[in-house]
Each structure stands twice: as C-alpha cells, then as structure tokens.
Amino acid sequence: MHPHVEKILLNEQQIQERVKQLGQQITADYQGESILMVGILKGAMIFLADLVRNIEIPTFFDFMAVSSYGAGTVSSGVVRILKDLDKSVEGKHVIIVEDIVDTGLTLQYLLENMKSRGPASLKVCTLLDKPDRRKVDIPIDYNGFRIPDEFVVGYGLDFNERYRNLPYIAVLKPEIYKG
Ligand SMILES: O=P(O)(O)OC[C@H]1O[C@H](OP(=O)(O)OP(=O)(O)O)[C@H](O)[C@@H]1O
Ligand code: HPA
Numbered sequence: 001m002h003p004h005v006e007k008i009l010l011n012e013q014q015i016q017e018r019v020k021q022l023g024q025q026i027t028a029d030y031q032g033e034s035i036l037m038v039g040i041l042k043g044a045m046i047f048l049a050d051l052v053r054n055i056e057i058p059t060f061f062d063f064m065a066v067s068s069y070g071a072g073t074v075s076s077g078v079v080r081i082l083k084d085l086d087k088s089v090e091g092k093h094v095i096i097v098e099d100i101v102d103t104g105l106t107l108q109y110l111l112e113n114m115k116s117r118g119p120a121s122l123k124v125c126t127l128l129d130k131p132d133r134r135k136v137d138i139p140i141d142y143n144g145f146r147i148p149d150e151f152v153v154g155y156g157l158d159f160n161e162r163y164r165n166l167p168y169i170a171v172l173k174p175e176i177y178k179g
C-alpha cells in the first residue's frame, strides 16, 4: 500500500469485476449499434481503457478535458473546456464516461453541452457516484459504485494531480490533504 494511503475503499479485484459487468451491460443494451465513448480527461482515462475492453460491439472513442477542481478538493462550480472533441457527435450514440460524479456540476455542464450537438442518444457511465455531495440532479445510466462523502484518489482520480496511477480507490491520510 502507498505510504500516503489511509484506507483502500475498492481494491483492484472489486473494480475489475464491476467494470466487466458494466461492459457486459452496455454490450447488451446497444446490440446492433455502434457507440461513441466520450472520456472526460484526465480522470476517466483508466476507467475508459478497462471498460472498452469489456464491450463487444463496435466502439469508438473521443475525449474532452474540462476542469472544475483545479488543485483542491472543492469544486469551483465553474467548468472550463480545456480540450474539445475531435469530431462531431451528430447522429451518434454517445456515452459520456466519467470517473466520479460528486456535486454533479461537471456533468450537468457536459450534458447540456453535448445535447446541443445533436447525438442520436446520450447516456452517462461513471465508475463512482458520491450522492451525499450532489448539488444538481443528474441522470446516471451506468454506475460502478456508490461511495461515501470522502475525497478519494487512485484509478485515474487525483489530488493535486498525484495518485492517479494507484490501481485501487483509496482515501489519503488527513495530513496529506492538509498539505
Ligand atoms: O461532480 P463534480 O463535483 O463536478 O466532480 C466531478 C469531476 O471532477 C473531477 O475532475 P477534475 O476537474 O478534477 O479534472 P481531472 O479529471 O483532470 O482530475 C472528476 O474527474 C469529474 O470530472
Ligand atoms: O473524491 C474525489 N477525488 C478526486 N477527484 C474528485 N473530483 C470530484 N470528487 C473527487
């Protein structure tokens, strides 16, 4: 275990099992179609990479980078597009892939933004849902795990850009968050 980690919430095996189930569910729901997975950088990249290897229909990827958290553990509420999609999503079956839905502000913005581009359908898939902190009601179609109100890192999620490469989801020791 990393020396900065206080506890592991979800271990590698738990994550891999659940990601496999989500992939199977998406495969079943979109039979006969192709899908465009829109990964929200940077946090979702590891989840997306594992998820798509469990999907057995034609699957395309694109990416957006937005930022609402900056360096801290509290959402600024202001979402900025840092990198937009490469191609049009018009007429495509789009699934937005997130690592976590916390306040929901990032996803609220993304959903509005994506709807205006005219996809054939639009769904949301997130690895983690932290409902206690929600500020806006967001429809989540595929959710890996519900987690308690704690700031988590690992499997793509960062604190000040660190710890994304941990293979599990963990809570850091309090002294690390205080800096
Ligand atoms: O529901 P919310 O309260 O809006 O929080 C969720 C968003 O915050 C994090 O992104 P961040 O801005 O930290 O960018 P990152 O993925 O590059 O770390 C996370 O990856 C989600 O996109
Ligand atoms: O708990 C979290 N960890 C990392 N990034 C986040 N962005 C929103 N919530 C979180």
Ligand SMILES: [Mg+2]
Residues within 6 Å of the ligand: 043, 069, 157, 158, 159
């Ligand atoms: Mg972050």
